[in-house]
Amino acid sequence: MREVAVIGVGMNRWGELWEKSHRAIWTEAALEAVEDAGVDRVDAVYVGCMSGGLFVGQEHLGAMLAGELAMGPIPGVRVESACASGGLAFRQAYIAVASGAHDVVLASGVEKMTDVDGAAATYALSTAADQEYEGYHGVTFPGLYAMMARVHMHRYGTTRRQLADVAVKNHAHGTMNPLAQYRDPVTPEQVMESVLVADPLRVLDCSPITDGAAAVVLAPVELARRLARAPVVRVAASAHATDTIALADREDLAWLGSTARAAEQAYAQAGVGPSQLSFAEVHDCFTIAEVMVVEALGLADRGKGGEAASSGYTRLGGRVPVNASGGLKSKGHPVGATGVAQVREAVVQLRGQAGERQVRGARWGLTQNMGGTGASSVVHIFQGEGRR
Amino acid sequence: MIGTARYWREIPQRYRYEAARCTACAHVAFPPRTLCAKCRGRAFEPCTLAGEGVVETFTVIRVAPAGYADEAPYAVGLIRLTDGVRLMAQVVDCDLARLAIGDRVRVEFRRIRQDGESGILCYGYKFVPAT
Numbered sequence: 126m127r128e129v130a131v132i133g134v135g136m137n138r139w140g141e142l143w144e145k146s147h148r149a150i151w152t153e154a155a156l157e158a159v160e161d162a163g164v165d166r167v168d169a170v171y172v173g174c175m176s177g178g179l180f181v182g183q184e185h186l187g188a189m190l191a192g193e194l195a196m197g198p199i200p201g202v203r204v205e206s207a208c209a210s211g212g213l214a215f216r217q218a219y220i221a222v223a224s225g226a227h228d229v230v231l232a233s234g235v236e237k238m239t240d241v242d243g244a245a246a247t248y249a250l251s252t253a254a255d256q257e258y259e260g261y262h263g264v265t266f267p268g269l270y271a272m273m274a275r276v277h278m279h280r281y282g283t284t285r286r287q288l289a290d291v292a293v294k295n296h297a298h299g300t301m302n303p304l305a306q307y308r309d310p311v312t313p314e315q316v317m318e319s320v321l322v323a324d325p326l327r328v329l330d331c332s333p334i335t336d337g338a339a340a341v342v343l344a345p346v347e348l349a350r351r352l353a354r355a356p357v358v359r360v361a362a363s364a365h366a367t368d369t370i371a372l373a374d375r376e377d378l379a380w381l382g383s384t385a386r387a388a389e390q391a392y393a394q395a396g397v398g399p400s401q402l403s404f405a406e407v408h409d410c411f412t413i414a415e416v417m418v419v420e421a422l423g424l425a426d427r428g429k430g431g432e433a434a435s436s437g438y439t440r441l442g443g444r445v446p447v448n449a450s451g452g453l454k455s456k457g458h459p460v461g462a463t464g465v466a467q468v469r470e471a472v473v474q475l476r477g478q479a480g481e482r483q484v485r486g487a488r489w490g491l492t493q494n495m496g497g498t499g500a501s502s503v504v505h506i507f508q509g510e511g512r513r
Numbered sequence: 514m515i516g517t518a519r520y521w522r523e524i525p526q527r528y529r530y531e532a533a534r535c536t537a538c539a540h541v542a543f544p545p546r547t548l549c550a551k552c553r554g555r556a557f558e559p560c561t562l563a564g565e566g567v568v569e570t571f572t573v574i575r576v577a578p579a580g581y582a583d584e585a586p587y588a589v590g591l592i593r594l595t596d597g598v599r600l601m602a603q604v605v606d607c608d609l610a611r612l613a614i615g616d617r618v619r620v621e622f623r624r625i626r627q628d629g630e631s632g633i634l635c636y637g638y639k640f641v642p643a644t
């Protein structure tokens with residue numbers, strides 16, 4: 126396997142983009158990434174998208190979006206793994222370059238979620254759960270995470286305030302991200318008094334419905350060093366693991382086994398452990414998700430994920446900032462794009478281009494993207510080589 | 514969204530509460546599967562799930578998906594049955610404010626919802642407090 130680097134990144138301002146179509150949103154981010162990389166062609170395109178079918182009635186996105194690039198009859202591959210579609214698209218692109226099958230590859234993600242109403246969006250998202258044995262009983266995604274939250278709170282004493290502190294932290298980070306959907310800070314009281322969605326989770330515990338795209342360009346690290354347009358960011362590890370799709374089949378309802386497994390493999394590949402990370406971008410689709418992910422990544426002991434946010438350990442300026450970008454919570458969560466946007470943030474941080482939200486001295490960054498209630502987890506580790 | 518054939522296929526589980534016991538390792542699969550998740554065995558015998566269990570966790574759905582809005586707020590939980598099987602179901606006829614982890618519940622056959630597009634009346638198991 127060859128060493129691989131990320132040589133270009135692109136992302137648009139996320140939000141309710143009524144004036145822009147699915148393909149226009151994608152093309153904006155893709156072109157930005159290609160231009161940032163300074164290449165005149167890519168050999169293949171990977172697109173993460175959870176449900177073009179249910180959100181905009183459009184499938185066959187590999188061909189459609191490769192066509193938008195106007196680079197000829199290049200391969201276009203659509204990757205689906207629910208909310209981990211973007212992270213997995215990046216991983217497939219990484220494997221293509223590492224294996225030597227392709228040299229320069231565009232990895233991207235897109236979701237256009239606001240063309241349908243709230244009920245239709247809720248339904249589309251619910252298809253990531255077991256339709257016959259979870260969805261049939263009227264449970265929603267916030268409901269599934271709420272059940273996990275209740276076990277975590279019952280067993281470890283995680284508090285309602287600690288969940289709120291995750292939202293407060295990520296919104297505070299998001300105020301410094303010009304591309305974030307919600308750039309307003311929130312207080313713990315606002316979170317804890319917001320409308321109940323699925324007890325104990327409230328609307329400000331949940332990531333929003335978002336339109337958006339993100340894209341990055343991958344190439345062999347040797348090529349990246351020759352191009353030397355920006356500080357080289359190397360892909361130090363790529364790992365993927367699965368777990369049962371139905372929550373009822375999990376051994377432990379308060380533990381994200383797929384994330385722990387992928388992280389363990391990623392740390393071994395990169396030769397670093399959680400204590401050496403400069404920052405992490407993780408899948409905070411709900412506040413409880415970040416609490417549990419931080420534990421599965423080894424950034425906090427089991428049961429201490431809530432404390433990690435409340436104590437400032439994972440805040441910008443803390444020991445390991447988590448979601449300096451604002452996370453899904455503030456930046457937005459166009460599901461297929463999320464995993465690629467995490468990679469973009471890692472690259473921007475490791476290049477030292479994150480502006481106000483820059484993590485000082487960032488050298489190692491981790492991204493974790495998750496589908497369903499953790500039935501899929503994709504973990505990547507990146508190393509910044511600094512300016513040469 | 515639920516077609517007739519798709520609904521009909523799940524009737525043994527939803528109406529008769531039917532599971533599959535692995536003849537090699539006795540693990541009970543609900544719903545039945547092709548391969549045993551514990552030993553990868555392929556031979557099963559049908560069995561009926563236990564009628565009682567405890568609430569391992571639950572939530573109260575306030576923002577319901579399409580087709581369930583009339584029921585909201587309602588509780589959905591993971592129930593650990595006395596035979597060791599865990600399944601997801603609604604917990605009804607209970608005080609939502611007092612429902613708690615560890616509560617004992619028993620199964621009842623109830624209407625789940627009316628499917629808007631196909632008009633199918635959907636039935637299945639729900640749980641009520643065991644007294």
Ligand SMILES: [Zn+2]
Nearest residue numbers: 535538549552
């Ligand atoms: Zn078996």
